[in-house]
Amino acid sequence: xxxxxxxxxxxxxxxxxxxLGITILLVVIIGTGLAFSIxxxxxxxxxxxxxxxxxxxxxxxxxxxxxAADGSVTTRIVATQFAFLPQxxxxxxxxxxxxxxxTPDVIHGILIAHTNVNTMIMPGYVSQVSATFxxxxxxxxxxxxxxxxxxxxxxxxxxxxxxxxxxxxxxxxVSCAKS
Amino acid sequence: xxxxxxxxxxxxxxxxxxxxDEQALERVLEVxxxxxxxxxxxxxxxxxxxxLLVYFLVxxxxxxxx
Numbered sequence: 001x002x003x004x005x006x007x008x009x010x011x012x013x014x015x016x017x018x019x020l021g022i023t024i025l026l027v028v029i030i031g032t033g034l035a036f037s038i039x040x041x042x043x044x045x046x047x048x049x050x051x052x053x054x055x056x057x058x059x060x061x062x063x064x065x066x067x068a069a070d071g072s073v074t075t076r077i078v079a080t081q082f083a084f085l086p087q088x089x090x091x092x093x094x095x096x097x098x099x100x101x102x103t104p105d106v107i108h109g110i111l112i113a114h115t116n117v118n119t120m121i122m123p124g125y126v127s128q129v130s131a132t133f134x135x136x137x138x139x140x141x142x143x144x145x146x147x148x149x150x151x152x153x154x155x156x157x158x159x160x161x162x163x164x165x166x167x168x169x170x171x172x173x174v175s176c177a178k179s
Numbered sequence: 180x181x182x183x184x185x186x187x188x189x190x191x192x193x194x195x196x197x198x199x200d201e202q203a204l205e206r207v208l209e210v211x212x213x214x215x216x217x218x219x220x221x222x223x224x225x226x227x228x229x230x231l232l233v234y235f236l237v238x239x240x241x242x243x244x245x
Contacts, residue, residue: 003208010212017220021227028234036243116241131244 041119041129049123052078052104065090065097067172074098079108079121079143082150088157088176092166093136101127109145112158120145133160 032038052058058078064086065075073092078085079101091097101110101121111118117131133139143154159176168174188194 003205006209007212010216014216014219018223021223024227025230028231032234032239036239037245038243039245041244114241116238116244118244129244132242134242 041127043126043128045126045128046124047102047126049102049104052102055102057100058102060085065174067168067174069172072096072098074100076100076102077156079103079110079154081105081148082143082154084110084141084143084154084156086156086175088159089141090159090161090174090176091133092174093160093162094132094134096130096132098128098130106147107145108143108147108154110141111144112141113139115139118144133158136160136162 047055047058053060056062058076063076063078065073067073073095075089075091075097077089077099080103099117101108101119102125103121103123105123107123108121109119110121112131114135115131115133117129119127119129121127137160139158139160141156141158143151147154157176161174166174
C-alpha cells in the first residue's frame with residue numbers, strides 16, 4: 001500500500017515535469033511566433049493550369065525577377081516536369097523578395113537551402129512566399145515533392161546579388177546573366 | 180500412475196524458476212521509480228534543450244518567411 005502511494009506520487013511528479021517541458025516549448029513557439037510574425041506561407045490565389053502560358057503573369061517573357069516602380073522585388077517561376085523556369089533566379093541581398101510559383105502539370109514543391117523558404121506548388125494555385133537573403137552567393141532550390149521520373153534532376157539556383165552588382169534594366173528586370 | 184498422496188514437486192524451491200520473496204519485492208519497488216527518473220529525467224531535459232538550441236541557433240537565424 002505504501003509503495004502504491006509512493007508510485008502514484010512519483011507518477012504525478014513526472015506528469016508535472018513533462019507538462020513543464022511542453023509548456024516551455026509552447027511558450028517559445030507562440031512567443032516568437034507573435035513577436036516575429038512567424039507563420040507558414042498561406043496564400044489563396046487561383047490560376048488555370050491549362051492556360052498558364054497564356055496568362056498575363058506567367059508567360060515566358062514575364063518569368064524571372066522584376067523590380068516594381070515602388071522598389072518591391074518579385075520573382076515569378078514556373079515549375080514544370082522537370083525544370084524550373086528560369087533555372088537561375090537573381091535576388092538582391094538584404095531586400096525582401098516575393099516568390100510567386102505556378103505549375104501547369106503536377107504537384108511540385110520547393111525549398112531554398114539555408115533559409116526557411118519551403119512551400120508546395122499545386123496545379124490551379126499560385127504559391128507565394130516572401131523572404132530576405134542576408135548572405136550573397138549561390139544557393140540551391142530543389143524540387144522536394146516527387147513529381148515523376150525526372151524529379152531528382154529538377155532544381156534551380158538562387159543567386160543572391162550584393163547591392164553593388166544589382167542593376168535592374170529599364171523594365172526593372174534582373175537575370176543571372178546580367179548580374 | 181501418479182500417487183495422489185504424494186505432494187507435487189513443482190512448488191519446491193529448487194523447482195521454482197523465479198521465487199518471489201515479498202520483502203525483496205518491496206525493496207525493489209522502492210528503487211524502481213528512482214531508477215526510471217534517473218534515466219528518463221536527464222533524457223527529457225536533453226531533448227528539450229536540444230530542441231531549444233535548434234530553434235534559436237538554426238531555425239530563427241534562417242529568417243522569417245511569410
